[in-house]
Amino acid sequence: MTFEELASKEWLLTNGIGGFASGTLAGCATRRYHSLLTVALDPPSGRRMSLLGGLDETVIIDGTEYPLATHVYEDGTVFPDGWERHASFDRGYFGPHWQYRLPIPSPFDGRIARVPGTYIRKTIRFYPGKNAICFEWHQLPKGASVRIAPLICWKDYHSDMQRWEGFPFRSEPFENGWLVQATPDAPELRFYCPYGIWEPAGWWNDRLFHPHEAERGFSATESLYCPATLTMEYKRLMQPYLVASIEPERPAKRDLRDSDEPKPSLELIKKRKTLEGNQQWREERAAAEFVVHAPNGRRTILAGYPWFTDWGRDTFISLPGLCLTTGQAETARQIIRDFVPWVRDGRIPNRFPDNNDVPAYNNVDGTLWFVRCIGLCGLTEELKETLDEIISAHLDGTAGDGIFCDSDGLLRCGDDHTNLTWMDAKVDGVAITPRFDRPVEVQALWINALHVAGETELAEKAQHAFLARFVRADGLGLYDCLLPDGTPDFSIRPNQVIAAALLDLGDVVNRAVLSVATEHLLTPYGLRTLSPTDARFAPRYEGGPHQRDSVYHQGTVWPWLIGSFCDLYRKIHGESADVGPFLEALQKHLTDDYGLGGIAEVFDGAAPHRPNGCPWQAWSLAEVLRAKAP
Structure with missing residues (x-):
């Protein structure tokens, strides 16, 4: 599909208590509402705030970087080119998953994959009934690593995020993770990862453009902040994953499937x-x-x-x-x-x-x-x-x-x-x-x-x-x-x-x-x-x-x-x-x-x-x- 086709198709994932994640198949945000973690602080729908605007994901294999992310900028620039690696998308029952194709020979070429290349799979799932979301990367080649740059915000979900002095109030590492708190009265956003290396960042991604908002007659640019980057190396039995949560306690991986909501028979x-x-x-x-x-x-x-x-x-x-x-x-x-x-x-x-x-x-x-x-x-x-x-x-x-x-x-x-x-x-x-x-x-x-x-x-x-x-x-x-x-x-x-x-x-x-x-x-x-x-x-x-x-x-x-x-x-x-x-x-x-x-x-x-x-x-x-x- 072309970039325009991928950007026109949107996906949605909800947590059952008024929160949601949403975006486009291209990976870029085309609406102010596109976010990987929007929560209802007073459920079911009161005080909805967006905290995680996106993840800049890059797969690194033998020293070569393959971005999976894409942004649209105010001047029309589309960068990086992660959308070109999009291979497929499926909503799944518990959460959506993507496949990305990297131009690297695979032992499965000509047998399973119709188009030659190495296929990376990503899934996103909410912890049911919680303001916590899990990102997982599958099928990485041996020795590959994933670098993640979380792009955070703190905004009413009807608005755009802009730079402000003193943001964020806190940004610091903790055991197996990184903590960000936008203001003294904002919830703590914690990123959990069982392994990997965190490095402080502190940069802004500016002039991000939301074309749907421009069409609707609203302001259409925003800036997102990267507090730190995470690099996870793929090792056997150690599948890269990252959890973003505002819950007071760390969600357990097994809780991803625990829910009172109806399951498929x-x-x-x-x-x-x-x-x-x-x-x-x-x-x-x-x-x-x-x-x-x-x-x-x-x-x-x-x-x-x-x-x-x-x-x-x-x-x-x-x-x-x-x-x-x-x-x-x-x-x-x-x-x-x-x-x-x-x-x-x-x-x-x-x-x-x-x-x-x-x-x-x-x-x-x-x-x-x-x-x-x-x-x-x-x-x-x-x-x-x-x-x-x-x-x-x-x-x-x-x-x-x-x-x-x-x-x-x-x-x-x-x-x-x-x-x-x-x-x-x-x-x-x-x-x-x-x-x-x-x-x-x-x-x-x-x-x-x-x-x-x-x-x-x-x-x-x-x-x-x-x-x-x-x-x-x-x-x-x-x-x-x-x-x-x-x-x-x-x-x-x-x-x-x-x-x-x-x-x-x-x-x-x-x-x-x-x-x-x-x-x-x-x-x-x-x-x-x-x-x-x-x-x-x-x-x-x-x-x-x-x-x-x-x-x-x-x-x-x-x-x-x-x-x-x-x-x-x-x-x-x-x-x-x-x-x-x-x-x-x-x-x-x-x-x-x-x-x-x-x-x-x-x-x-x-x-x-x-x-x-x-x-x-x-x-x-x-x-x-x-x-x-x-």
């Missing part, structure tokens, strides 16, 4: 030899990345890597696909239970900020997705008190943000300044898609919630009003929203697909919704958020924050919507109807493109539908897995 390990089994294995591995279990006991689903945190709406849209379809039903129930203490005035939080600020409750739909999951997981009796609180607050108007149940049973909410649905973008305080008063999918979720709570009579009343008010006379499905004066919003958006998938609207209405969605919204990567025939349609999602937010829901494709589309398709054509063609491109994207092992947050509304936004988005993957499930 023997059946799945055997099936991995087949194409179908390998795909299932990759999907279950990808799903596990999003489920986090904080040491304080709270389980949740993070909305996306690398920059999203804990969002209520995203959690409960994602939960069926990430947990129920992968055999993790008890995990799903525990996630629901762990949200119960956060219910306030009949609503769950929309978002838990990563700065440990007060959770934001500005949503109308997240709580209704939560109620849907309570029903799916069989918790209606156990959580009856919570359900009663939620329904009562919505009925009597005490939930806040103008949310109340009208006399016809429909749910009203917000005003033209609020952004309470999933189409929540704002620019300079102005909601781009306000969708206030009676959004179509909110009505469907509300009717579903009433059924879950046993309010059958009111649910039927609301559904009768829904059919009378939302069905379009022109045959184009459902209105997107009803304004306070009853004026309908004629915009052709995918929210009507969500509503039709959730409710029993009858065959005529269902077919009308499916037809308009297929004609106007369907792409190989999900549904557009607005019809291309609309004057507001934006074909590309690009530019700085203002430009991107302005088009976020104005035609941009969202993969998670394909789940509801497949539900509706099966409702019309039968449960056994083949939805595979609608998922094929997304499944290929999962393994081959952008964030490897994930599905992007969004794609361009116009062909060729470039992936963009968050590379690993929970609900994108979740809804594909749910749609695939029998």
Whole structure:
């Protein structure tokens, strides 16, 4: 592959408590979020800090140096040339591994290796549930050595690292390792190595460039600091490895495989030899990345890597696909239970900020997705008190943000300044898609919630009003929203697909919704958020924050919507109807493109539908897995 191809493919590894490592196959950081150790100091997602920006690795054989690292600099320089030695990459179940090919004859040439040369293998694994990561180098020739230059930082993960006077506060050797502490109140970052020679360094790698951040309209250069270098010589039974950790005690090597998280079953390990089994294995591995279990006991689903945190709406849209379809039903129930203490005035939080600020409750739909999951997981009796609180607050108007149940049973909410649905973008305080008063999918979720709570009579009343008010006379499905004066919003958006998938609207209405969605919204990567025939349609999602937010829901494709589309398709054509063609491109994207092992947050509304936004988005993957499930 070319450098550009390798740099465009990103990898991710998580530790189960909100921390992660991420980078590109080329070895260079193209985002500020690329780091080999980003931790959540207040799990599951609070106070995320990056501590290890990278490792400059060099293999030395018979005095010749072979760099494995690569950086991109502000002036366009790509150096060193480690990317040229890239041979292969695999995500693995416990962690990713790379193969590098060195231009040195090997006894296996012509027998095992298709391309002559000496192959070096590198693996990265987190200690499960710990802020500690292990790097290992395998298959080194006799007499070879590895020189490592750790490049450290201390930054909020949304920012760039820059030089500052007095950094780091401490940098010193200890037995079998090196210790670095950025500031007096920062955690100690310890590098452990059972053998090898450490030498003080103290230099900066400056003008490192992050092209993705430049494209997104953010600052894009940073500097990383090397406190010391480590040289490890390969000897028999002494495999080079390095551990980076902020844990108070040194992690044991055996702990790398100790975890309460689900392991691949023997059946799945055997099936991995087949194409179908390998795909299932990759999907279950990808799903596990999003489920986090904080040491304080709270389980949740993070909305996306690398920059999203804990969002209520995203959690409960994602939960069926990430947990129920992968055999993790008890995990799903525990996630629901762990949200119960956060219910306030009949609503769950929309978002838990990563700065440990007060959770934001500005949503109308997240709580209704939560109620849907309570029903799916069989918790209606156990959580009856919570359900009663939620329904009562919505009925009597005490939930806040103008949310109340009208006399016809429909749910009203917000005003033209609020952004309470999933189409929540704002620019300079102005909601781009306000969708206030009676959004179509909110009505469907509300009717579903009433059924879950046993309010059958009111649910039927609301559904009768829904059919009378939302069905379009022109045959184009459902209105997107009803304004306070009853004026309908004629915009052709995918929210009507969500509503039709959730409710029993009858065959005529269902077919009308499916037809308009297929004609106007369907792409190989999900549904557009607005019809291309609309004057507001934006074909590309690009530019700085203002430009991107302005088009976020104005035609941009969202993969998670394909789940509801497949539900509706099966409702019309039968449960056994083949939805595979609608998922094929997304499944290929999962393994081959952008964030490897994930599905992007969004794609361009116009062909060729470039992936963009968050590379690993929970609900994108979740809804594909749910749609695939029998």
